[in-house]
Amino acid sequence: MSDVKRRQAKADPEMDEAIYQAITQAILEGRLTAGTKLAEHRLAEAFGVSRERIRKVLHRLGAERRIEIVPNRGARVPQPSLNEIRAVYEAHRVLEAGVLVQLVRILDAAILARLDAHLAEERAAAERGDRAASVRLSGAFHIHLVDALGNSELSHFLRDLLSRSSVMVSVYEPASQSICAVDEHEAIVEALRARDLAAAIDLSRHHFLHVERRLRVECAPKAAQEFADVFALPVRQP
Amino acid sequence: MSDVKRRQAKADPEMDEAIYQAITQAILEGRLTAGTKLAEHRLAEAFGVSRERIRKVLHRLGAERRIEIVPNRGARVPQPSLNEIRAVYEAHRVLEAGVLVQLVRILDAAILARLDAHLAEERAAAERGDRAASVRLSGAFHIHLVDALGNSELSHFLRDLLSRSSVMVSVYEPASQSICAVDEHEAIVEALRARDLAAAIDLSRHHFLHVERRLRVECAPKAAQEFADVFALPVRQP
DNA sequence: CGCTTAGATAATGTGCACATTATGCATCAA
DNA sequence: TTGATGCATAATGTGCACATTATCTAAGCG
Structure with missing residues (x-):
């Protein structure tokens, strides 16, 4: 009672969210390579929390297909096949x-202005050779397209796909090439501006085929990582 | 030790899946109406299992947006707004x-045959006035369309949408009308057979607009249900 | 009479102990 | 040397006890 016997941490949804985001970001940014075992005890120690909290986050990640969970065998960072x-x-x-079919129907000046602004930003990053920004912005372009519809279902699904393809790119994509050609993005917006649906769909299709063609089967059998190095923030001071 | 003190149930993923399916089906079939509170203790008692097992299933359902979970306030069957x-x-x-854009590119005789077979089944159900079968088959038509692409990501997303719209229909749709007109489904297949993409998209679009137009705001404030009646199977014999 | 508030009660969240299962390793036989 | 087998160890799954939070009720006050 009055003892300092044991102190139970109060309900803290922010901590759950922080751990969830930390693991998700680590996978997306490639700090956790494919195939890495995610042991509950190790993670609990790295974050300085109890095992049950890790367990809950891990099951949530498993339900969202972001990690692979095998009963009685734990969780791993998935290594998807090329297919x-x-x-x-x-x-x-x-x-x-x-999305393009619907977009040409509701297209207005405001949407076009937002897309143009994004293209300018994307081109600026490409011209100054900022690869990190280029990767981020090339993904953001497709997010802008679907967000223009204002439909949270579609936006959520696309973000899910994009987060999955991000980790895949980090595994299979040769790092020397840029992800998306800015020219192709600009061409899609131009077709939209001209209300040319067939052209927009065709450009989008070829754009994705270009990206798919770049994929190579490059397995990355990196050594096991230390969670304390992967997750920077959870260093707790005594 | 050797006592019959307490017996821990061995790991049983099938039980988890059974409970998950039972709750999902109950929501889909309207036995659990919108707004019903899903108390952990009540459910545990109804299924004859421990509270933790229910808790795990509930969190999974919450992650998939099938139920609504508010921290420290429990889970409820969602009552979506009209928007x-x-x-x-x-x-x-x-x-x-x-889907139609991609389907006209890979369309072959086998796919058309499967669609035709489904349409025959659907029309037969409509002509004999079997409303239950009509509802089920009209949803299955759209599943057939996306499954023809053989892409599990798209199939999974569509099934998710369909399961969500099913519960919505049970809440908002007047029960006297059939969900989908078979004629409209047949027209879409005919447009596909003619490789007329623009017509197929237009037919699909109007088809959905017809369904949406039927939606009415009809709140169903039914009385609270007894879980023992809602879930038939978990009656455990002593 | 209406509003606020304090206590009682019920439901959810968390940590821990233990059961169960998988894995690594040494030993032995062919 | 290679393969199989049994044991030791570690990791995961589950139930329970307790802390925390929300909800309900009723008394008190303006």
Whole structure:
């Protein structure tokens, strides 16, 4: 009672979210390579929290297909096959075709202005050779397209696909090339501005085929990482 | 030790899956109406399992947006607003447009044969006035369309949308009308057979607009249900 | 009479102990 | 040397006890 016997941490949804974001970001940014074992005890120690909290986050990640969970055998960072990657890209391509169909119907000056502003930003990053920004902005372009519809279902699905393809790119994509050609993005917006639906869909299709063609089967059998190095923030001071 | 003190149930993923399916089906079939509180203790008692098992299933359902979970306040069957329902239908419409774009490219005799077979089944159900079968088959038509692409990502997303719109229909749709007109489905297949993409998209679009137009705001404030009646199977014999 | 508030009660969140299962390793036989 | 087998160890799954939070009720006050 009055003892300092044990102190139970109060309900803290922010901590759950912080751990969730930390692991998600680590996978997206490639700090956690494919195939890495995610042991509950190790993670609990690295974050300085109890094992149950890690367990809850891990199951949530498993339900969202971001990690792979095998009963009684724990969780791993998935190593998708080339076919699964192609399926994700194809799904993105199919979805974007549908988005374009709807977009030409509701297109107005405000939407075009937002897309133009993004293209300018993207081109600036490409011209100054900022690869990190280029990767981020090339993904953001497709997010802008679907967000223009204002449909949270579609936006959520696309972000899910994009987060999955990001980790895939980090595994299979040769790092020397830029992800998306800015020219192709600009061409899509021009077709939209001209209300040329067939052209926009065709450009989008070829754009994705270009990206898919760059994929190579390059397995990255990196050594096991130390979680304390992967996650910078959870260093707790005594 | 050797006592019959307490017996821990061995790991049983099938039980988890059974409970998950039971709750999902109950929501889909309308046995659990919108707004019903899903108390952990009540569910544990109804299924005859421990509270932690229910808790795990509930969090999984919450992650998939099938139920609504508020921290420290428990889980409820969601009562979506009319706008949210429209968003789900719009997402379905946008996705199907993209599916049609890809479908006309890979269309062959086998796919058309499967679609024709389904249409015959659907028309037979409509002509004999089997409303239950009509509802089921009209949803299955759209599943057939996306499954023809053989992309599990797209199939999974569409099934998710369909399961969400099913519960919505049970809440908002007047029960006297059939969900989908078979004629409209047949017209879409005919446009596909003629490789007329623009017509197919337009037919699909109007088809969904017809369904959306039927939606009415009809709140169903039914009385609280007894879980023992809702879930038939978990009656455990002593 | 209406509003606020304090206590009682019920439901959810968390940590821990233990059961169960998988894995690594040494030993032995062919 | 290679393969199989049994044991030791570690990791995951589950139930329970307790802390925390929300909800309900009723008393008190303006």
